[in-house]
Amino acid sequence: MTEPIRVAVHGAAGRMGRRVVALAAQDPDFEIVAAIEHADCSDLGHDAGLLAGIPAVDIPVASQWPGFADAVIDFSLPSAVDGVIANCIAAKIPLVMATTGLSPEQKNQLAEAAKTLPIVWAPSMSLAVNLTMKLAQQVAATLKDVPGGMDVEILERHHRYKADAPSGTALRFGELIAQQLGDDIRHVHGREGETGQRSRNEIGYHAIRVGDNPGEHTIVFGMLGEKIELNVGASNRDCYASGALTAAKFLKDREPGLYSMFDVLGLS
Template sequence: MSVRIAIAGASGRMGRMLIEAVMQSPDCQLSGALDRDGSLLLGQDAGAFLGRESGVRVTSDLREGLAGAQVLIDFTRPEGTLAHLALCEELGVAMVIGTTGFEPEQKARIAAGAQKIGIMMAPNMSVGVNVVLKLLDMAARALNEGYDIEIIEAHHRHKVDAPSGTALKMGEVVAGALGRDLQACAVYGREGVTGERDPSTIGFATVRGGDIIGDHTVLFAGTGERIEISHKSSSRATYAQGSLRAARFLARSGPGLYGMDDVLGLTGRGA
């Protein structure tokens, strides 16, 4: 039986990639396509940009767009995602959340929602990125002394938050493996006479430009050697395929807050 999926942000780059992925998947069905008020796509067939008929019209009416959906995939903005969450709770629609830039209280709201519905929330849906997170945990535990840690990320000029959610997640994984609190040890910018580097810190550097999909490198710099663990995206297709895996996972799971490690079977809850 097909998983019935609604897509938020239908006119965006990621929204279009998700719609295409759902329409191409034999075990998924596009049940709804949501976009903001004023979008030029409202009322159009969601597959029109592909030259195909999906039978689903783009709408700004949340209730209409979620009617019949099992899962909503949401890569929008924090305020939009939280508005979608309220109705998903009411309707019993699970959520795949790829939105980034949440404040702590907003994350707490999502965690509360996961008591009612299944929510898979991850800053990056790429299978490769989530494997890298596991590698980072292993590397940080082994390189726990004598190595300075820097996280460098690059994205397209249109990205509105920095550092990226993926970079922050990488920092959280590394800090956790080292027994540190990322909020206390993160350094997000350096300028002027900063003094010597504090070895207990984790540094972040951000690049924005052009159409870079997403590059992330975690650098472990020691004396006499340097270890770099990198992931580079050349297409958003990997995020879309990871999102569909998450939607399939939620379709057979109960309420709870899950991560991509659950979806990929990297923890005891995966399948």
């Protein structure tokens, strides 16, 4: 029998961290070896399983990092990412970076760390989102020179508590589409007032914050006389937790490098 993957969850007391703990505990391919939180977290000492709404897993939430693990899954905040990267480098633990809203400097840190560690980083861990990104690339590449031109608009919906806008996933959709359309693409965030006629070389972004929506993205490709809309949405957060666990499985025995969910899905 194959040994289970020893996984440490950083941000274990958060909404996403709890779902990672819950799903990992139900999967025989995983063994939870650490549930990590910041030193001021009020849930320190609580059993990570009970905190996640499942039976106890005998792993208390702690601020100390483990000396060993086969992978760390990080669902936390951008302010914690520097420490996550440093601790993974120090302990030589592969990393699934699922935290969104990273700065350009932090993305550079990930690339540097990937010279010595295998790392999966993506703005979304959802398998469906990443497959839709691939479809969006194909649509853009096929229709970029369509007679009359093609307009691209990206609409994203998230819960009222989300701190960044537009979402990292929406921005990644735009980056991938722009790569197919050319170097002169402008990224426009919302519109107001007398904006004039829409430019042919722009991608528009629109962020909606409502209720408890866990995430929905619609990519509109508008042409003269017809349109294509790609829509992908989550009904709960488990798709992100499940995708992160799939990425952790991908990292097992992997060589150092910075991998994407396209790599995890075999879409590269």
